[in-house]
Amino acid sequence: MILYSEVFMMVTKKHLSLAPDHIYVPKHEVMTKNEAEEVLEKYHCKATELPLIFGNDPAIVGLGIKPGDMIKITRKSATAGESFYYRYVVEV
Incomplete structure (x- = not known):
């Protein structure tokens, strides 16, 4: 007998593994130390x-x-072309 919670976990894990490849998920990439320093200095x-x-x-799980x-998050926009956003990674 399969419990509802087990099915939910299987579905959740499947969706989590597919999320980075979804068409609406913008490109995420890890920045090098030099790139990060340049951005911090710029802003x-x-x-x-x-x-x-x-x-x-x-x-970002697979990065x-x-x-x-x-x-660095690269988002596509109809008006701006591309825009960049920066995030700092923290532990849960």
Whole structure:
């Protein structure tokens, strides 16, 4: 007999593994230390002042990230073309 909770977990894991490949999920990439420093200098802020993203976020799970890394998110826009967003990775 399969319990509802077991089925829910199987479905949830399946969706989590597919999320980064979905058409509406923007491109996420780990920034190098040099890239991160340039962005922080450009915007005159510290990494901890950036918006946060959890390390277990489905969009970045497969990137090999660790808390303290910075993520660059590239979003496509009909009006702006491409726009970039930066997130600081934290533990859950």
